[in-house]
Amino acid sequence: MTPPTPPTPPAPTPAAEADKRASFEREALIHLDSLYRVALRLTGNPAEADDLVQETMLKAYRAWHQFERGTNAKGWLLTILRHAFINEYRRRTRHPETVDIDAIEPFSVFEEVQDDDPQGTFFDRIVDDEVLRAIDTLPEQFRETVVLSDVEGMSYEEIARVLEVPVGTVKSRLFRARRLLQKKLYEYAVGMGYIKGNAT
Amino acid sequence: MNCRECKERLYEYLDRELTPAVMEEIRQHVAECPPCGESFDFEKVFLTFVRARCRAQGASPELRRRILDELLDE
Numbered sequence: 001m002t003p004p005t006p007p008t009p010p011a012p013t014p015a016a017e018a019d020k021r022a023s024f025e026r027e028a029l030i031h032l033d034s035l036y037r038v039a040l041r042l043t044g045n046p047a048e049a050d051d052l053v054q055e056t057m058l059k060a061y062r063a064w065h066q067f068e069r070g071t072n073a074k075g076w077l078l079t080i081l082r083h084a085f086i087n088e089y090r091r092r093t094r095h096p097e098t099v100d101i102d103a104i105e106p107f108s109v110f111e112e113v114q115d116d117d118p119q120g121t122f123f124d125r126i127v128d129d130e131v132l133r134a135i136d137t138l139p140e141q142f143r144e145t146v147v148l149s150d151v152e153g154m155s156y157e158e159i160a161r162v163l164e165v166p167v168g169t170v171k172s173r174l175f176r177a178r179r180l181l182q183k184k185l186y187e188y189a190v191g192m193g194y195i196k197g198n199a200t
Numbered sequence: 201m202n203c204r205e206c207k208e209r210l211y212e213y214l215d216r217e218l219t220p221a222v223m224e225e226i227r228q229h230v231a232e233c234p235p236c237g238e239s240f241d242f243e244k245v246f247l248t249f250v251r252a253r254c255r256a257q258g259a260s261p262e263l264r265r266r267i268l269d270e271l272l273d274e
Contacts, residue, residue, distance in 0.1 A: 021271060029267070033258035040257065050263045057267045061274060110242045118238050120245040131253040149215070150247065151254040156217050175211055182246055 024064050028057070031074045034152050035081055041147045042085050044136055052089055056081040078148070078162045101139050106179040109186040112198055122195040126185055134184040142177035149174055201225045206236055214244055 012020070035056060039049035059080050060067075067076055113120065135143060148159045156174075160167045190197035206229050212218050213226045230236050 024271070025268075029264075032264060032267070036259035036263065037254075037257055050260070050266075053259065053263060054267055054270065058270055058274075061271055109246075110239045113242075114238065118242060120242050120249070123245060123249040126249075126253075128253045128256065131250060135254070146250075147254075150250050153251075156212075156215070171212060171217075174215075178211065178246070178250075181250070 020064060024061055027073045028060055028077060031077055034074060035077055037151055038078060038147055039081060041135060041143060043089055048089060052081065052085055055084055059084065072158060075158050075162050082162060101141055101176065104176055104180060106176050107183045108179065109182045112186065113195060117195055122189045125194045126189060130188060131185065134181055134188065137184065138177060138180060141173060142180060145170060145173040146177045146181060201229050203233060203236055206230065210240060210243055214247055
Protein backbone atom coordinates (compact mmCIF):
# COMPACT_ATOMS: atom_id res chain seq x y z
CA MET A 1 0.00 0.00 0.00
CA THR A 2 1.49 3.33 -0.94
CA PRO A 3 1.60 5.97 1.76
CA PRO A 4 -0.80 8.79 1.24
CA THR A 5 0.85 11.69 -0.51
CA PRO A 6 0.86 14.82 1.61
CA PRO A 7 -1.66 17.29 0.37
CA THR A 8 -0.11 20.00 -1.77
CA PRO A 9 -0.94 23.47 -0.50
CA PRO A 10 -3.69 24.97 -2.57
CA ALA A 11 -2.47 27.40 -5.20
CA PRO A 12 -3.54 30.92 -4.31
CA THR A 13 -6.67 31.89 -6.10
CA PRO A 14 -6.51 34.89 -8.44
CA ALA A 15 -8.63 36.78 -5.93
CA ALA A 16 -6.18 36.04 -3.09
CA GLU A 17 -3.26 37.11 -5.29
CA ALA A 18 -5.05 40.35 -6.12
CA ASP A 19 -5.68 40.99 -2.41
CA LYS A 20 -2.02 40.38 -1.58
CA ARG A 21 -0.91 42.71 -4.31
CA ALA A 22 -3.34 45.41 -3.26
CA SER A 23 -2.29 45.27 0.39
CA PHE A 24 1.39 45.24 -0.59
CA GLU A 25 0.91 48.32 -2.75
CA ARG A 26 -1.02 50.05 0.01
CA GLU A 27 1.30 49.25 2.92
CA ALA A 28 4.74 48.60 1.41
CA LEU A 29 5.02 50.49 -1.86
CA ILE A 30 4.19 53.77 -0.15
CA HIS A 31 7.64 53.54 1.44
CA LEU A 32 9.42 53.34 -1.91
CA ASP A 33 10.91 56.83 -1.67
CA SER A 34 12.30 56.12 1.80
CA LEU A 35 13.83 52.85 0.66
CA TYR A 36 15.40 54.57 -2.31
CA ARG A 37 16.92 57.37 -0.23
CA VAL A 38 18.44 54.90 2.22
CA ALA A 39 19.67 52.64 -0.60
CA LEU A 40 21.28 55.57 -2.36
CA ARG A 41 23.21 56.60 0.73
CA LEU A 42 24.27 53.01 1.41
CA THR A 43 25.43 52.19 -2.12
CA GLY A 44 26.50 55.68 -3.18
CA ASN A 45 25.26 54.96 -6.72
CA PRO A 46 21.78 55.51 -8.29
CA ALA A 47 21.84 52.38 -10.48
CA GLU A 48 22.90 50.16 -7.57
CA ALA A 49 20.28 51.85 -5.38
CA ASP A 50 17.55 51.04 -7.95
CA ASP A 51 18.63 47.39 -8.06
CA LEU A 52 18.85 47.13 -4.29
CA VAL A 53 15.35 48.60 -3.85
CA GLN A 54 13.89 46.36 -6.55
CA GLU A 55 15.41 43.28 -4.94
CA THR A 56 14.17 44.40 -1.52
CA MET A 57 10.63 44.86 -2.79
CA LEU A 58 10.64 41.45 -4.46
CA LYS A 59 11.91 39.75 -1.29
CA ALA A 60 9.36 41.64 0.77
CA TYR A 61 6.53 40.65 -1.58
CA ARG A 62 7.48 36.99 -1.38
CA ALA A 63 7.59 37.20 2.42
CA TRP A 64 4.51 39.42 2.71
CA HIS A 65 2.50 36.74 4.55
CA GLN A 66 5.09 36.96 7.35
CA PHE A 67 4.69 40.67 7.86
CA GLU A 68 2.58 41.36 10.90
CA ARG A 69 -0.18 43.69 9.75
CA GLY A 70 -0.48 46.93 11.63
CA THR A 71 3.20 46.96 12.68
CA ASN A 72 5.86 49.19 11.21
CA ALA A 73 6.16 48.24 7.52
CA LYS A 74 8.86 50.83 6.87
CA GLY A 75 11.13 49.33 9.54
CA TRP A 76 10.45 45.81 8.25
CA LEU A 77 11.32 46.82 4.67
CA LEU A 78 14.45 48.69 5.74
CA THR A 79 15.65 45.62 7.65
CA ILE A 80 15.28 43.53 4.49
CA LEU A 81 17.04 46.22 2.46
CA ARG A 82 19.93 46.46 4.88
CA HIS A 83 20.45 42.68 4.96
CA ALA A 84 20.42 42.56 1.15
CA PHE A 85 22.94 45.38 1.07
CA ILE A 86 25.28 43.73 3.57
CA ASN A 87 25.07 40.31 1.94
CA GLU A 88 25.29 41.24 -1.69
CA TYR A 89 26.05 44.83 -2.48
CA ARG A 90 28.62 45.92 0.03
CA ARG A 91 31.14 43.48 -1.36
CA ARG A 92 30.75 44.98 -4.82
CA THR A 93 30.23 48.63 -4.08
CA ARG A 94 31.96 49.79 -0.95
CA HIS A 95 34.40 47.81 1.10
CA PRO A 96 33.50 47.08 4.70
CA GLU A 97 34.94 49.68 6.95
CA THR A 98 38.28 49.50 8.60
CA VAL A 99 37.68 52.75 10.48
CA ASP A 100 37.48 52.52 14.26
CA ILE A 101 34.49 54.77 14.89
CA ASP A 102 35.08 54.71 18.64
CA ALA A 103 38.39 56.47 18.08
CA ILE A 104 36.69 59.44 16.39
CA GLU A 105 36.67 62.33 18.83
CA PRO A 106 33.46 64.36 18.91
CA PHE A 107 34.26 67.85 17.70
CA SER A 108 32.18 70.86 18.64
CA VAL A 109 31.66 73.24 15.74
CA PHE A 110 29.69 75.52 18.03
CA GLU A 111 32.81 76.18 20.08
CA GLU A 112 34.62 77.18 16.88
CA VAL A 113 31.94 79.54 15.62
CA GLN A 114 30.36 80.92 18.81
CA ASP A 115 32.14 84.27 18.48
CA ASP A 116 31.61 84.81 14.74
CA ASP A 117 28.39 83.01 13.90
CA PRO A 118 26.69 81.50 16.98
CA GLN A 119 23.43 81.14 15.06
CA GLY A 120 25.01 78.99 12.37
CA THR A 121 23.90 81.20 9.47
CA PHE A 122 26.78 79.82 7.39
CA PHE A 123 24.79 76.57 7.03
CA ASP A 124 22.29 78.42 4.81
CA ARG A 125 24.92 78.78 2.11
CA ILE A 126 25.64 75.05 1.88
CA VAL A 127 23.57 73.41 -0.87
CA ASP A 128 21.82 70.00 -0.86
CA ASP A 129 24.45 68.16 -2.90
CA GLU A 130 27.19 69.22 -0.57
CA VAL A 131 25.31 67.91 2.46
CA LEU A 132 24.67 64.58 0.75
CA ARG A 133 28.32 64.35 -0.28
CA ALA A 134 29.37 64.94 3.32
CA ILE A 135 26.95 62.25 4.55
CA ASP A 136 28.41 59.85 1.98
CA THR A 137 31.89 60.29 3.42
CA LEU A 138 30.81 59.29 6.95
CA PRO A 139 31.82 55.81 8.14
CA GLU A 140 29.04 53.38 7.24
CA GLN A 141 27.76 52.87 10.79
CA PHE A 142 27.47 56.61 11.24
CA ARG A 143 26.00 57.13 7.80
CA GLU A 144 23.16 54.64 8.21
CA THR A 145 22.27 56.03 11.63
CA VAL A 146 22.15 59.64 10.40
CA VAL A 147 20.12 58.68 7.35
CA LEU A 148 17.51 56.75 9.36
CA SER A 149 17.24 59.55 11.89
CA ASP A 150 17.65 62.82 10.03
CA VAL A 151 16.57 61.86 6.53
CA GLU A 152 13.83 59.37 7.44
CA GLY A 153 12.78 60.80 10.79
CA MET A 154 12.73 57.46 12.62
CA SER A 155 12.78 57.17 16.42
CA TYR A 156 15.78 55.72 18.29
CA GLU A 157 13.74 52.61 19.01
CA GLU A 158 12.88 52.08 15.34
CA ILE A 159 16.48 52.69 14.28
CA ALA A 160 17.73 50.22 16.90
CA ARG A 161 15.40 47.58 15.48
CA VAL A 162 16.51 48.12 11.88
CA LEU A 163 20.22 48.20 12.75
CA GLU A 164 19.86 45.37 15.30
CA VAL A 165 21.78 47.24 18.00
CA PRO A 166 20.78 48.50 21.47
CA VAL A 167 19.10 51.92 21.74
CA GLY A 168 22.16 53.16 23.68
CA THR A 169 24.33 52.40 20.66
CA VAL A 170 21.99 54.39 18.43
CA LYS A 171 22.28 57.37 20.82
CA SER A 172 26.04 57.33 20.94
CA ARG A 173 26.45 56.76 17.19
CA LEU A 174 24.01 59.52 16.39
CA PHE A 175 25.81 61.94 18.69
CA ARG A 176 29.19 61.25 17.15
CA ALA A 177 27.87 60.97 13.60
CA ARG A 178 26.16 64.35 13.74
CA ARG A 179 29.22 65.99 15.25
CA LEU A 180 31.42 64.51 12.52
CA LEU A 181 28.99 65.60 9.80
CA GLN A 182 28.94 69.07 11.32
CA LYS A 183 32.74 69.17 11.31
CA LYS A 184 32.89 68.17 7.64
CA LEU A 185 30.35 70.83 6.67
CA TYR A 186 32.13 73.43 8.77
CA GLU A 187 35.45 72.64 7.08
CA TYR A 188 33.76 72.86 3.71
CA ALA A 189 32.25 76.25 4.65
CA VAL A 190 35.65 77.51 5.80
CA GLY A 191 37.20 76.28 2.53
CA MET A 192 34.54 78.11 0.53
CA GLY A 193 35.02 81.28 2.57
CA TYR A 194 31.45 81.17 3.97
CA ILE A 195 32.89 81.54 7.44
CA LYS A 196 36.21 82.54 8.88
CA GLY A 197 38.05 79.50 10.22
CA ASN A 198 40.11 79.51 13.39
CA ALA A 199 43.73 78.79 12.60
CA THR A 200 44.37 75.35 14.04
CA MET B 201 20.66 69.42 36.07
CA ASN B 202 24.05 70.98 35.31
CA CYS B 203 25.54 72.13 31.98
CA ARG B 204 27.49 68.94 31.33
CA GLU B 205 24.47 66.70 31.99
CA CYS B 206 22.35 68.84 29.67
CA LYS B 207 24.92 68.77 26.89
CA GLU B 208 25.20 64.99 27.09
CA ARG B 209 21.47 64.77 26.43
CA LEU B 210 21.39 67.54 23.84
CA TYR B 211 20.37 65.45 20.83
CA GLU B 212 18.02 63.27 22.86
CA TYR B 213 16.32 66.46 23.95
CA LEU B 214 16.10 67.88 20.42
CA ASP B 215 14.87 64.50 19.14
CA ARG B 216 12.26 64.38 21.93
CA GLU B 217 13.54 61.03 23.11
CA LEU B 218 13.46 61.78 26.85
CA THR B 219 10.74 61.42 29.45
CA PRO B 220 8.54 64.51 29.94
CA ALA B 221 10.13 65.12 33.37
CA VAL B 222 13.69 65.14 31.99
CA MET B 223 12.59 67.22 28.99
CA GLU B 224 11.23 69.80 31.39
CA GLU B 225 14.39 69.84 33.54
CA ILE B 226 16.52 70.48 30.47
CA ARG B 227 14.11 73.06 29.09
CA GLN B 228 14.37 75.01 32.34
CA HIS B 229 18.15 74.80 32.46
CA VAL B 230 18.53 75.89 28.83
CA ALA B 231 16.12 78.80 29.36
CA GLU B 232 18.14 80.06 32.32
CA CYS B 233 21.68 79.34 31.12
CA PRO B 234 22.71 81.55 28.15
CA PRO B 235 25.74 79.45 27.04
CA CYS B 236 23.64 76.26 26.97
CA GLY B 237 20.79 78.15 25.32
CA GLU B 238 23.05 79.30 22.49
CA SER B 239 24.58 75.91 21.91
CA PHE B 240 21.18 74.18 21.93
CA ASP B 241 19.87 76.74 19.43
CA PHE B 242 22.89 76.15 17.21
CA GLU B 243 22.35 72.37 17.20
CA LYS B 244 18.68 72.87 16.46
CA VAL B 245 19.56 75.04 13.44
CA PHE B 246 22.00 72.35 12.29
CA LEU B 247 19.43 69.53 12.51
CA THR B 248 16.75 71.56 10.74
CA PHE B 249 19.26 72.41 8.03
CA VAL B 250 20.36 68.78 7.47
CA ARG B 251 16.77 67.56 7.33
CA ALA B 252 15.74 70.25 4.87
CA ARG B 253 18.66 69.48 2.56
CA CYS B 254 18.05 65.74 2.37
CA ARG B 255 14.34 65.50 1.78
CA ALA B 256 13.95 66.07 -1.96
CA GLN B 257 15.18 62.82 -3.41
CA GLY B 258 12.85 59.92 -4.08
CA ALA B 259 12.54 56.88 -6.31
CA SER B 260 12.19 57.49 -10.05
CA PRO B 261 8.89 56.71 -11.83
CA GLU B 262 10.91 54.19 -13.85
CA LEU B 263 11.89 52.24 -10.72
CA ARG B 264 8.28 52.26 -9.51
CA ARG B 265 7.15 50.86 -12.85
CA ARG B 266 9.87 48.18 -12.85
CA ILE B 267 8.75 47.00 -9.42
CA LEU B 268 5.05 46.97 -10.30
CA ASP B 269 5.79 44.97 -13.47
CA GLU B 270 7.83 42.51 -11.48
CA LEU B 271 5.09 42.00 -8.90
CA LEU B 272 2.64 41.22 -11.70
CA ASP B 273 4.91 38.40 -12.85
CA GLU B 274 5.01 36.83 -9.40
